[in-house]
Amino acid sequence: MASSLIGFPLRRGVVSVKFRETSFDLLKDLLSNLNKVNKDNLDGLSTCSGGFKQRRLVEYIFLITQKLRLDPMVGYHAVELLQRFMVKQLTVMLAAIPTQGATSCEDVIFDNLKDSFPLTLFSCVLLANKMFLHHNMIDISTAVRFLHSLGISVSKQTLLESELMVFKGLDYRLSVLNPLMYVEVILEVLGHNEPSIPVERLYLLCHHVLQFITLDQIAIYESLLRITTQSVSPSREQREKFVTVTEDRMLLGAAVIAVAAYILCFRKWQQVVGELNHITGISRRSISEFARVILVHIAGTSSSAV
Structure with a gap:
């Protein structure tokens, strides 16, 4: 296997996962739902689709989930949440730019996003983790200490506000399919x-x-x-x-x-x-x-x- 693989600690219970025990009717419904969501997503793609799934961003998310010993599913989910949030955020902000002075306004927008981006990315990881509580829940104190270890000084209040901002930006919908x-x-x-x-x-x-x-x-x-x-x-x-x-x-x-x-x-x-x-x-x-x-x-x- 290529050396670039990080090597996730596999999800708790992965080795003992038992297949072939789900009923055929439930499997049929699950597969049908996956197919519908996939088609709906493809029908409504943004021109920015995939723009926030570059290697460095994805690797950063994976390394965070690995360091915090989170379910691998959290990493993939966080990538999807980040993509959705950033596309919507940029779309709204750029649409509000007046015709005159557009270039200078764009520069200000991107500077603001750049400054807040590390916290936004981490908020996506925290929100994704809330979808998989069976593995490892990260409380606010642990989250703040972890950010401090990365050289990002932030208060509990600021982190909570960032998480809420992302949550609102996602229209309070975290159940994307990764x-x-x-x-x-x-x-x-x-x-x-x-x-x-x-x-x-x-x-x-x-x-x-x-x-x-x-x-x-x-x-x-x-x-x-x-x-x-x-x-x-x-x-x-x-x-x-x-x-x-x-x-x-x-x-x-x-x-x-x-x-x-x-x-x-x-x-x-x-x-x-x-x-x-x-x-x-x-x-x-x-x-x-x-x-x-x-x-x-x-x-x-x-x-x-x-």
């Missing part, structure tokens, strides 16, 4: 449909694969874009259309599982891809193509090696 949720549900359905596939072992590997993709997503999706468009220099129009691919959580979840299957049980890879096609409705070609691109980046070799 990529790891898609991986888990698709894996659960896969284990239900095909008992011979070692989904428990795949699950452990999926954590590392998804983390690698999330950290290296710009380079990975750039490679996929060039393959899809068959162009080394895709046009602006092609890039704009490709945003729906970069934000497709169902495709990402399927590709993560396909990559894990390729590494762990190559002889069953075609079978797994076929099952993923049946579960998600995504073509075998799309899943295989994306998986191969990811494998090339993990291996650090040319595409001829996969």
Whole structure:
């Protein structure tokens, strides 16, 4: 596995996760809901989608969750909350800029956002953690001490105000669906449909694969874009259309599982891809193509090696 992987301590109980115990009706409802949310999200994408998922930001969030011993799900959730909040914040602020003096106003806005950004990012982590209370709850005193250890001097009141500001900016809605949720549900359905596939072992590997993709997503999706468009220099129009691919959580979840299957049980890879096609409705070609691109980046070799 590439050395850039941070190596999360896996979620408590991950090793003993029991698949194939959820009822078929519940799985069907979960999968249907995931698919609907994914489609709704793709239909309402902002032109800024993905702008706050750059490697340094994502790595910073992952390192915070690792240091605080939080559930890995918190990190992925915080990334989604940060993206949603910042896009909305920028959209509102920039729309309020008068025509005259627009440049100077933009500079002031970005300076203010830059100054408050570390606290905003940390607030997203705290809010995300509130969605997964079964693992480790971070109280305000611990949070302030942690920020002080990073050289960020802040009072309890300021931190609470920042958290509330982000919460309001998200319209009090924290229940976004992150990529790891898609991986888990698709894996659960896969284990239900095909008992011979070692989904428990795949699950452990999926954590590392998804983390690698999330950290290296710009380079990975750039490679996929060039393959899809068959162009080394895709046009602006092609890039704009490709945003729906970069934000497709169902495709990402399927590709993560396909990559894990390729590494762990190559002889069953075609079978797994076929099952993923049946579960998600995504073509075998799309899943295989994306998986191969990811494998090339993990291996650090040319595409001829996969």
